[in-house]
Amino acid sequence: MVDLHAGDMRHHVRLYVRVFVALLVLTAVTVAASYLHLAVPIAVTIALIIAAAKGSLVASFFMHLITERRVVFGALVLTVVFFLVLMFLPLFTQWDTIGQKVQ
Amino acid sequence: MEIPYTVTERPDTGLYNAKLGVWLFLASEVMLFGALFSSYVLLRSGAEEWPHGWQHLSVPLAAFNTLVLISSSVTMVMSWASLKTKDFGKYRLYMGLTILAGLIFLAVKFFEYREHILMGEVPAHDTFFAIYFTLTGLHGLHVIGGMIVNGYFFGPGARMWSSEPERFTNRIEIAGVYWHFVDLVWIFLFPILYLL
Numbered sequence: 001m002v003d004l005h006a007g008d009m010r011h012h013v014r015l016y017v018r019v020f021v022a023l024l025v026l027t028a029v030t031v032a033a034s035y036l037h038l039a040v041p042i043a044v045t046i047a048l049i050i051a052a053a054k055g056s057l058v059a060s061f062f063m064h065l066i067t068e069r070r071v072v073f074g075a076l077v078l079t080v081v082f083f084l085v086l087m088f089l090p091l092f093t094q095w096d097t098i099g100q101k102v103q
Numbered sequence: 104m105e106i107p108y109t110v111t112e113r114p115d116t117g118l119y120n121a122k123l124g125v126w127l128f129l130a131s132e133v134m135l136f137g138a139l140f141s142s143y144v145l146l147r148s149g150a151e152e153w154p155h156g157w158q159h160l161s162v163p164l165a166a167f168n169t170l171v172l173i174s175s176s177v178t179m180v181m182s183w184a185s186l187k188t189k190d191f192g193k194y195r196l197y198m199g200l201t202i203l204a205g206l207i208f209l210a211v212k213f214f215e216y217r218e219h220i221l222m223g224e225v226p227a228h229d230t231f232f233a234i235y236f237t238l239t240g241l242h243g244l245h246v247i248g249g250m251i252v253n254g255y256f257f258g259p260g261a262r263m264w265s266s267e268p269e270r271f272t273n274r275i276e277i278a279g280v281y282w283h284f285v286d287l288v289w290i291f292l293f294p295i296l297y298l299l
Contacts, residue, residue: 009188016177016184023173027293031166034157034298047294054290062180062283064276069117072126079130086137090145 019061026054110269125277129284132245136288139241143234143295154231156297159224161215165297168211169289175204176286179253179279186272191264194275198257201282205250212243235296242292245285252278 030050034043060066107113108120116123147153156162182197219225219232226233256271256278263271 009184012184013181016180020173020177024170027166027169027173030294030298031162034162034294040299043299047299051291051294055287058176058283058287058290062176062286063280071116071118071123075123075126075130079133083133083137086134086141087144089141090148093145 015061019057022057023054026050026057110267110273119273121273121277122280125280129280132284136238136241139234139238140291140295143238146230146234150230156235156295156299159219159231160235160297161218162297164211164215165293168208169293171204171208171211172286172289175201175208176283178204179282183272183275183279186264186268186275189268191261194264195257195261198253198275202250202253202257205246205253208246209243209250212239238292238296242285242288245288249278249282249285253282 030047033046033050037043038046065072106120110119112119113123178197178200182194182201185191185193185197216236224232226236256275260274261271263274
């Protein structure tokens with residue numbers, strides 16, 4: 001186990017506080033954007049971009065993904081691929097023309 | 104029999120076993136929540152009418168809960184960092200704060216649920232409330248699960264610190280990775296359910 005010294009600890013604390021502040025700011029931006037009552041496609045895009053930025057901060061720094069080994073990324077890439085398939089399933093239902101008459 | 108690679112890294116993965124284990128577990132969790140997010144998209148895009156979340160749900164309460172969960176992520180990672188500096192007292196403080204934040208989150212959720220149920224806005228009310236209760240309920244169960252684990256490491260499980268400090272520190276890191284994932288899921292649930 002690599003122990004942290006007082007100096008390292010201060011560095012870590014500063015980093016975690018910065019990430020915390022960034023998360024608070026991004027949360028405030030998300031809420032503020034929702035009060036603009038934008039059209040749904042624009043609102044969804046903005047909300048998802050901010051949520052993805054916040055999620056990346058949490059995963060990178062709190063979950064230490066930024067310093068993680070390659071094998072973890074291998075598992076995560078596979079997860080992302082299957083997650084995207086799940087997200088596109090609703091779209092695939094729109095494209096599904098089996099059983100319909102050809103126009 | 105001694106469990107292998109609880110402290111040292113496996114030569115082939117470069118990780119201690121629990122680290123790889125928790126990431127694989129979280130991969131399955133992504134699929135679980137992903138399936139429900141996908142269902143949400145399908146239900147919403149297929150509905151003739153879909154309410155904006157803020158028309159039925161309390162944005163200030165959910166924003167407060169977001170703040171609570173983000174804060175708990177900071178205290179959780181600080182509890183791990185405290186063990187790394189061998190400061191067990193600070194570990195106890197930060198872990199206690201993390202558990203307290205979890206309790207506050209659940210209390211707020213309880214009052215939200217109570218208000219909806221009293222107004223007849225139960226899962227059977229409409230598709231919006233069905234997916235709202237499913238997603239937030241599943242997330243709430245994950246919060247409870249994390250609190251049970253954190254509670255164990257705050258109380259009886261902390262005895263390991265005196266016998267196997269490195270293994271205990273790794274356990275807190277793993278519990279933290281799970282707890283941050285619960286925070287991460289909420290980061291997406293909040294805008295999707297409440298703000299859009």
